[in-house]
Amino acid sequence: MPDITVEGFVEEIRDLGGLKFIRLYATDGYKQITINKKKADPKLVTAFDTLTRQSCIRVTGEERPLPGPDEEGTEVHPSRLEILSLAAVPLPLEPSGKVPAELDTRFAWRFLDLRDDKKRTIFQVETAVEHHMREYFIENGFIEIHSPKLIGAPSESGAEVFSLPYFGREAYLAQSPQFYKQMAICAGFNRVFEVAPVFRAESSFTYRHSTEFTSVDVEIGYIKSFEDVVTFEQDWILYVLKKIKAEFGKRIMETFGVEIEIPKLPFPQVTMNEAYDIVEAAGIKVDRHSDLNSEGEKELGRYVKEKMGSDFVFLTEFPESVRPFYHMRPENNNSTTLSADLLYKGLEITTLAQREHRYEILRRQAVEKGLHLHNIEFYLDFFKYGAPPSGGFGFGLARFMLCMLGQKTVKEVTLLPRDPKTLFP
Amino acid sequence: MPDITVEGFVEEIRDLGGLKFIRLYATDGYKQITINKKKADPKLVTAFDTLTRQSCIRVTGEERPLPGPDEEGTEVHPSRLEILSLAAVPLPLEPSGKVPAELDTRFAWRFLDLRDDKKRTIFQVETAVEHHMREYFIENGFIEIHSPKLIGAPSESGAEVFSLPYFGREAYLAQSPQFYKQMAICAGFNRVFEVAPVFRAESSFTYRHSTEFTSVDVEIGYIKSFEDVVTFEQDWILYVLKKIKAEFGKRIMETFGVEIEIPKLPFPQVTMNEAYDIVEAAGIKVDRHSDLNSEGEKELGRYVKEKMGSDFVFLTEFPESVRPFYHMRPENNNSTTLSADLLYKGLEITTLAQREHRYEILRRQAVEKGLHLHNIEFYLDFFKYGAPPSGGFGFGLARFMLCMLGQKTVKEVTLLPRDPKTLFP
Numbered sequence: 001m002p003d004i005t006v007e008g009f010v011e012e013i014r015d016l017g018g019l020k021f022i023r024l025y026a027t028d029g030y031k032q033i034t035i036n037k038k039k040a041d042p043k044l045v046t047a048f049d050t051l052t053r054q055s056c057i058r059v060t061g062e063e064r065p066l067p068g069p070d071e072e073g074t075e076v077h078p079s080r081l082e083i084l085s086l087a088a089v090p091l092p093l094e095p096s097g098k099v100p101a102e103l104d105t106r107f108a109w110r111f112l113d114l115r116d117d118k119k120r121t122i123f124q125v126e127t128a129v130e131h132h133m134r135e136y137f138i139e140n141g142f143i144e145i146h147s148p149k150l151i152g153a154p155s156e157s158g159a160e161v162f163s164l165p166y167f168g169r170e171a172y173l174a175q176s177p178q179f180y181k182q183m184a185i186c187a188g189f190n191r192v193f194e195v196a197p198v199f200r201a202e203s204s205f206t207y208r209h210s211t212e213f214t215s216v217d218v219e220i221g222y223i224k225s226f227e228d229v230v231t232f233e234q235d236w237i238l239y240v241l242k243k244i245k246a247e248f249g250k251r252i253m254e255t256f257g258v259e260i261e262i263p264k265l266p267f268p269q270v271t272m273n274e275a276y277d278i279v280e281a282a283g284i285k286v287d288r289h290s291d292l293n294s295e296g297e298k299e300l301g302r303y304v305k306e307k308m309g310s311d312f313v314f315l316t317e318f319p320e321s322v323r324p325f326y327h328m329r330p331e332n333n334n335s336t337t338l339s340a341d342l343l344y345k346g347l348e349i350t351t352l353a354q355r356e357h358r359y360e361i362l363r364r365q366a367v368e369k370g371l372h373l374h375n376i377e378f379y380l381d382f383f384k385y386g387a388p389p390s391g392g393f394g395f396g397l398a399r400f401m402l403c404m405l406g407q408k409t410v411k412e413v414t415l416l417p418r419d420p421k422t423l424f425p
Numbered sequence: 426m427p428d429i430t431v432e433g434f435v436e437e438i439r440d441l442g443g444l445k446f447i448r449l450y451a452t453d454g455y456k457q458i459t460i461n462k463k464k465a466d467p468k469l470v471t472a473f474d475t476l477t478r479q480s481c482i483r484v485t486g487e488e489r490p491l492p493g494p495d496e497e498g499t500e501v502h503p504s505r506l507e508i509l510s511l512a513a514v515p516l517p518l519e520p521s522g523k524v525p526a527e528l529d530t531r532f533a534w535r536f537l538d539l540r541d542d543k544k545r546t547i548f549q550v551e552t553a554v555e556h557h558m559r560e561y562f563i564e565n566g567f568i569e570i571h572s573p574k575l576i577g578a579p580s581e582s583g584a585e586v587f588s589l590p591y592f593g594r595e596a597y598l599a600q601s602p603q604f605y606k607q608m609a610i611c612a613g614f615n616r617v618f619e620v621a622p623v624f625r626a627e628s629s630f631t632y633r634h635s636t637e638f639t640s641v642d643v644e645i646g647y648i649k650s651f652e653d654v655v656t657f658e659q660d661w662i663l664y665v666l667k668k669i670k671a672e673f674g675k676r677i678m679e680t681f682g683v684e685i686e687i688p689k690l691p692f693p694q695v696t697m698n699e700a701y702d703i704v705e706a707a708g709i710k711v712d713r714h715s716d717l718n719s720e721g722e723k724e725l726g727r728y729v730k731e732k733m734g735s736d737f738v739f740l741t742e743f744p745e746s747v748r749p750f751y752h753m754r755p756e757n758n759n760s761t762t763l764s765a766d767l768l769y770k771g772l773e774i775t776t777l778a779q780r781e782h783r784y785e786i787l788r789r790q791a792v793e794k795g796l797h798l799h800n801i802e803f804y805l806d807f808f809k810y811g812a813p814p815s816g817g818f819g820f821g822l823a824r825f826m827l828c829m830l831g832q833k834t835v836k837e838v839t840l841l842p843r844d845p846k847t848l849f850p
Contacts, residue, residue: 007647009613009811027615027647056811058647084647085782087811111807114612120568123614127569131559143545144552146639146822148841149574149622150587152848162575164589164598167628167845173589180841183850187539188434189548190452197574197621203592214571222432222452222483222509357510378850382536386434386481386512397571416573416605420592423577425608425803 005060006031006076009115010051010087011096020048024059025095029117032066032075033059040078047081054087054095054115103411110416110425121255122413125248126401130195132243133216136236142191142218147180149173149197153375162201173199176394178326179379181219182355185390186382190221195397203420206294207409208347208399212418219392226328226338226354229391230314233342233352234267237312244404258406261311267342268308270300271317278303289321291341301346311403314352315341325365327353342393345403352393359383430485431456431501434540435476435512436521445473449484450520454542457491457500458484465503472506479512479520479540528836535841535850546680547838550673551826555620557668558641561661567616567643572605574598574622578800587626598624601819603751604804606644607780610815611807615646620822628845631719632834633772633824637843644817651753651763651779654816655739658767658777659692662737669829683831692737692767693729700740703728714746716766726771736828739777740766750790753779767818770828777818784808 008026022033037045051057061078065071093101095115106113114120137144150171154161162173174180177194184192198215220229244252245260252258270278276286279296282303286296292315304313317336320329327337339353356362363380366373373380401413411417416425433451447458462470476482486503490496517533518526520540531538539545562569575596579586587598599605602619609617623640645654669677670685677683695703701711704721707728711721717740729738742761745754752762764778781787788805791798798805826838836842841850 007813025613027613054811056813084814085784085808085812088784088809091810109806111608111612112810114614116613120613123568123570127563127567130569131563134556134559138552138556142552143548144555145548145840146622148637148843150624150637150843150848162589162591164587166587166848167626169848171848179850183536184840187536188450188452188541188545189539195620197571199575201592212573212575359510359513381850383510384513385516385537386479387510388432388481389509415570415609418573418575423575423591423594423596425604425806 002063003060003079004063004076005058006033007058007084008056009095010053010055010057011115013051013053020045022048022051024057025115025117032073033061033078034075035078044078044081047083048078050086051083052087052089054091054112056084056087058082058084103409107411107417107422108425118255119412121248121251122401122405122407123415125244125252125405126397126413128247129240129244129401129404130216130397132240133236134193134195136239137191137193137218140191142193143184143189145177145181145184145189145192145194146196147174147177147184147194149199153378160201162199175200176215177217178394179376179382181217181392182326182379182390183382185219185221186387191219193218198394205419205421207411208294208402210398210410210414210418211420213410213414214397216395216397217392218395219390221388221390223354223389223391226340226352226391229352229354229393230269230340231266233350233393233395234263234265234312238263238265241404252405256405256407258404260404263310263312267312267314268304268310269314269316269340270304272315272319272336273317275300275315289319291322297343297348298346301343304343305345311345313343315343323353325369325371326355326362328356329365338391344400347399347403349399349403350393350395352391354389354391357383357387357389359387427488428485428504429488429501430483431458432483432509433481434520435478435480435482436540438476438478445470447473447476449482450540450542457498458486458503459500460503469503469506472508473503475511476508477512477514479516479537480508481510481512483507483509528834532836532842532847533850543680544837546673546676547826547830547832548840550669550677550830551822551838553672554665554669554826554829555641555822557665558661559618559620561664562616562618562643565616567618568609568614570602570606570609570614570617570619571621572599572602572609572619574624578803585626587624600625601640602642603819604801604807606642606817607751607804607815608807610644610646611812616644618643623819630844630846632836633719633827635823635835635839635843636845638835638839639822641820641822642817643820644815646813646815648779648814648816651765651777651816654777654779654818655694655765656691658775658818658820659688659690659737663688663690666829677830681830681832683829685829686736688735688737692739693733693735694739694741694765695725695729696742697740697744697761698742700725714744716747722768722773723771726768729768730770736770738768740768748778750794750796751778751780751787753781754790763816769825772824772828774824774828775818775820777816779814779816782808782812782814784812 006026008024011025012023014021020035024031059078060080061076063074093109093112095112194217249260282299323337327339341348342350398410398413431451433449436450437448439446445460449456484503485505486501488499518537520537619642707724748762752764766773767775823835
């Protein structure tokens with residue numbers, strides 16, 4: 001076989017008499033490097049002896065099949081070693097996860113924690129997920145927007161917003177691109193999407209919350225009903241899951257033991273009243289003027305999987321009391337909204353709604369919710385000079401990844417998670 | 426011809442005796458709607474009479490060729506009108522740009538300002554530019570990252586950084602994903618990109634600055650020299666420009682009068698010393714320990730276009746005094762750096778460099794630049810336990826769009842520009 005060059009981190013070093021084995025975490029997975037100390041150039045053997053674990057090296061040598069009769073794969077017999085960077089000793093964390101570490105320790109040394117093919121796989125899959133999501137948007141005539149994260153007034157209720165000094169004034173960090181994706185529709189952009197960070201000053205420490213996360217936002221103009229948005233979202237998710245299954249299904253099964261299931265369309269829909277009943281019947285307390293809590297969502301997910309065979313369910317007919325002022329309400333029932341949450345394996349990944357685009361009604365709903373109009377006058381103005389009906393959704397990328405890959409917390413699928421305690425690294 | 430349905434904003438209304446003409450800014454461009462008041466249903470005529478300019482409507486009717494012998498195109502003879510949203514009178518801004526308005530007024534009413542096919546085109550082209558950029562990354566095995574924007578220490582020198590209260594501590598808004606894209610390389614991600622907002626608390630009001638803008642960031646591991654990064658970037662830009670020319674070349678010429686020129690590879694390179702000479706020879710004062718100023722960059726762009734026939738030029742051999750501590754310096758000349766700026770039509774759109782990945786040297790360079798090590802210890806740690814050599818660049822999306830489409834300011838290619846005065850809408 002011809003010479004090859006492999007690069008990566010020294011995962012493990014084993015000396016077995018006349019042989020030295022190096023397990024390299026290389027740029028495309030693990031590679032074995034075998035040095036026959038008697039046959040190899042003594043200078044090369046000495047150089048290999050200086051290596052510490054996790055050092056970064058470049059090795060050139062002959063690739064040979066592994067010698068054992070039952071062994072599959074190859075090993076590299078090096079003729080050249082380039083030490084790109086020698087690692088200090090001792091390591092503050094075991095990258096391979098062989099020595100269990102606390103979550104805090106792992107994330108304090110995230111760059112070592114991630115030196116593991118399992119974890120690289122998460123981000124390779126996420127890259128593909130995003131790419132196929134975007135592909136679908138592009139094929140469907142969407143315009144990509146980048147809305148400002150520095151804004152002059154809180155974009156939602158004002159709670160849970162970060163604020164900062166801005167040239168003698170107060171600025172806020174956008175909790176969502178909601179107002180601006182609607183602006184883009186009023187600007188004649190027809191259909192828009194944005195993939196960007198959003199910021200929530202929530203003092204919660206749960207497996208599903210972060211103070212900063214990536215939101216995939218969609219807004220579609222000229223819809224005829226909120227069902228148009230429901231249809232769009234389920235088609236879009238189906239498209240993405242099919243692509244991921246084809247490209248990564250086998251690897252995801254091998255790495256995480258999770259099967260990528262292709263959902264059937266349409267996703268089932270359950271009204272909030274039905275959901276309260278289902279959750280209550282399972283012995284979980286519910287507040288019928290509130291969202292389901294985490295336990296309720298999980299129970300509903302379990303129920304829908306069992307009874308309807310679906311990982312996905314749209315929760316519909318949300319009471320207006322738990323929805324923001326800009327959600328449209330049906331003509332015949334002012335106490336609910338034309339909105340839905342999408343649950344994936346018992347976790348909310350989306351809030352979806354048709355928007356109220358009629359200036360007078362929108363203004364009235366804002367007043368009823370006790371909003372300070374002077375803060376949102378700029379937003380209300382978007383609907384004063386001709387506004388298309390529209391609807392859309394926000395989609396939590398990390399939550400989707402968490403459910404798809406069967407992970408325990410959004411932290412696992414986030415490069416550097418942020419919570420109230422964590423600003424480093 | 427069969428009936429069609431068109432939707433959009435009422436751009437213009439003209440009454441000519443028995444005929445009413447509406448110019449509709451529709452979802453796919455301008456459409457003419459013609460109502461023959463004598464032949465049409467009187468109720469329909471009355472409904473059309475209630476329309477105000479910029480109202481949002483849906484019209485169904487017969488599509489017919491324009492009647493004049495020299496007229497191309499079609500008109501719609503409506504049988505149905507749905508008023509989706511009636512616009513208030515008077516309009517605070519003329520969307521078509523027919524009545525010139527100050528930049529400030531235009532951006533105060535940005536959603537009206539954008540109701541113009543010329544402006545929609547800018548964002549359609551930008552969407553395609555980004556899509557093809559990402560395509561190239563994906564085809565070349567890159568992982569997409571989302572690095573945190575809320576960080577515990579200023580990512581660069583500490584000047585021009587926004588800070589904010591964060592659960593009893595101080596947080597900062599990332600000025601670039603620099604530290605984190607390097608972390609991803611040290612985590613074994615090989616090649617990464619990010620498209621995300623960056624924040625600069627710069628009190629400048631120029632055609633090329635914003636306090637928040639979209640940065641396309643790239644980092645490539647295991648490079649052998651900084652020329653690897655130069656090669657990657659020019660190949661990437663060539664790929665994108667070819668795609669854009671094929672898809673939008675004609676429309677860009679018709680809309681903006683600009684030809685998309687396909688650059689020749691390699692892009693010319695000019696050292697900073699040569700650049701100082703060229704700019705000085707044109708009678709412009711230069712400070713040889715500083716970057717070129719805007720005037721200098723323009724002159725260099727002009728010179729390179731004239732002498733080398735190129736819109737692009739890499740400025741190389743930057744003195745270390747104007748570069749950050751993490752730029753690698755050549756072995757034989759510690760006073761310069763292995764870095765470059767890329768100019769497009771005389772405007773800097775990229776800073777590119779090989780990074781110093783050797784822990785001791787990196788630390789020494791940080792000390793020499795007067796940095797507080799306790800702020801960047803977490804970053805230095807990335808290079809302590811094995812670090813691949815790497816290089817990369819940051820790329821200003823708006824500046825690229827500005828140059829490509831021959832616009833006057835980055836504001837024109839930004840949905841909602843942010844400067845020290847502007848936080849609304």
